[in-house]
Amino acid sequence: xxxxxxxxxxRPTNPxxxxxxxxxxxxxxxxxxxxxxxxxxxxxFADVKRDGESDDDLLRRLIEASGLDLGKNKYCWTTxxxxxxxxxxxxxKDGDADxxxxxxxxxxxxxxxxxxxxxxxxxxxxxxxxxx
Numbered sequence: 001x002x003x004x005x006x007x008x009x010x011r012p013t014n015p016x017x018x019x020x021x022x023x024x025x026x027x028x029x030x031x032x033x034x035x036x037x038x039x040x041x042x043x044x045f046a047d048v049k050r051d052g053e054s055d056d057d058l059l060r061r062l063i064e065a066s067g068l069d070l071g072k073n074k075y076c077w078t079t080x081x082x083x084x085x086x087x088x089x090x091x092x093k094d095g096d097a098d099x100x101x102x103x104x105x106x107x108x109x110x111x112x113x114x115x116x117x118x119x120x121x122x123x124x125x126x127x128x129x130x131x132x
Contacts, residue, residue, distance in 0.1 A: 001091040001104070003082035006055070007046040008062045008128075009106075010073045015118035018042060022108050022117070040112050041092065041105035046081060063130050065102040075127030083123040 012018050022040040045062040049055070063076060081091065084106065091104040108116060 001046060001081040001085070002048050003080065003085065005046045005048045005081040006058050006062065007044050007079050007081050007084060007106075008059070008066075008076045009042065009044045009124060010066065010068060010076050013077070013121070015114045015121060018121065019112065019114045019117045022112065025105075039105075040108040040110070042108065044091075044104050044106045045100075045102045046091065046104050047102045059128065062102055065100050067100070070130045074130055076130055077121075077124035077126035078128055079124045084120065087120060087123065089120060 012021060022042050025042070026040050045066050047058065047062060049058045053061070059078070063070070066073075066076075084091075088109070090107045092107055093099060094103070094105055106120075108120065
């Protein structure tokens with residue numbers, strides 16, 4: 001992931017709920033044949049600006065790529081990938097057939113804590129409205 005990529009995420013916004021979401025993802029993706037592999041991940045959308053694209057255009061494209069119900073997800077939070085990478089976090093593709101190009105799973109590590117999740121959330125700014 002390029003360091004200047006814009007990264008957005010949606011709710012939940014408090015560390016406990018995000019941690020619980022990551023635990024749910026861990027249980028869903030756990031491979032019984034390889035229990036040593038851990039996947040404490042949360043969904044984010046990220047990319048760099050394309051030719052002629054403004055910061056606002058990029059934000060709008062990432063919001064649209066999410067495919068989320070914007071009536072229920074009226075806000076998103078933003079950061080640059082470099083800030084997450086500085087925390088030692090990595091970006092992964094799920095490899096699902098319907099995964100959009102801009103979707104990534106942000107790996108929180110092999111045994112994250114609520115405090116780790118809180119540090120990750122601190123690098124996000126916002127909220128930004130998802131629609132005008």
